[in-house]
Amino acid sequence: MNLIFFGAPNAGKGTYAQGIKNDFMITQVSSGDMLREEVKTSSVLGKKIKELIDAGKFVDDQTMIELFKQRLTEKDCEKGFILDGFPRTLPQAQALDEMLESLNKKIDLVLSFEVPIETLIDRVTGRRTCPKCNRIFHVRNVPPKVEGKCDDCGIDLIKRVDDNEETLRKRVKEFQEKTAPLIEYYDRKKLLLKVDGDRLPEIVLKELKEMLKERFG
Numbered sequence: 534m535n536l537i538f539f540g541a542p543n544a545g546k547g548t549y550a551q552g553i554k555n556d557f558m559i560t561q562v563s564s565g566d567m568l569r570e571e572v573k574t575s576s577v578l579g580k581k582i583k584e585l586i587d588a589g590k591f592v593d594d595q596t597m598i599e600l601f602k603q604r605l606t607e608k609d610c611e612k613g614f615i616l617d618g619f620p621r622t623l624p625q626a627q628a629l630d631e632m633l634e635s636l637n638k639k640i641d642l643v644l645s646f647e648v649p650i651e652t653l654i655d656r657v658t659g660r661r662t663c664p665k666c667n668r669i670f671h672v673r674n675v676p677p678k679v680e681g682k683c684d685d686c687g688i689d690l691i692k693r694v695d696d697n698e699e700t701l702r703k704r705v706k707e708f709q710e711k712t713a714p715l716i717e718y719y720d721r722k723k724l725l726l727k728v729d730g731d732r733l734p735e736i737v738l739k740e741l742k743e744m745l746k747e748r749f750g
């Protein structure tokens with residue numbers, strides 16, 4: 534089962550990918566996590582990526598395509614994957630089609646999480662992330678068992694630099710201009726399924742698991 538999770542920043546892509554990957558034994562491939570790993574290396578590319586992420590801007594298509602070309606050939610992707618945050622532009626989607634064709638794979642479903650901007654803003658200030666395993670929490674909606682600590686690693690959770698209202702508004706603008714056209718792209722391919730993401734995460738997750746079990750067993 535190969536899925537794309539699609540949606541504006543803070544729509545819940547990462548939370549739902551983390552919530553279903555174990556049940557279906559598939560790999561979450563998060564473009565944001567991959568980029569943040571590169572930032573940690575302090576390479577020239579990492580420094581350039583950090584500037585763009587902190588400014589709420591997209592990383593260029595060529596960099597993203599190269600990263601995914603490499604990532605999708607790795608062993609853990611063989612059992613199936615959830616693409617979380619990629620593709621985000623039309624050239625990325627077209628390059629993904631070519632990559633998958635050469636690997637003899639296909640996308641089974643694109644889930645688009647629909648969330649109004651007011652909810653995205655409300656969510657952004659409360660998101661906390663584990664710097665080690667990248668697990669996502671929310672102070673109110675998905676709280677950790679011990680305040681401020683990752684349930685799995687036990688270490689202090691962090692607030693991402695780009696998780697503030699001003700940067701979120703820029704990221705949503707990027708999404709509307711560059712990513713939203715992909716809705717039509719995947720709709721035409723009859724792969725798109727819209728999900729009402731403006732509900733409590735546990736409710737969306739439960740519905741998602743039931744729907745995927747029904748479709749893919």
Ligand code: AMP
Nearest residue numbers: 564565585586590591592597618619621
């Ligand atoms: P995310 O963790 O998915 O919210 O991504 C964080 C940031 O990484 C985004 O705001 C972009 O700056 C960058 N990014 C992630 N995925 C992509 C992509 N597919 N194309 C361009 N930039 C991306």
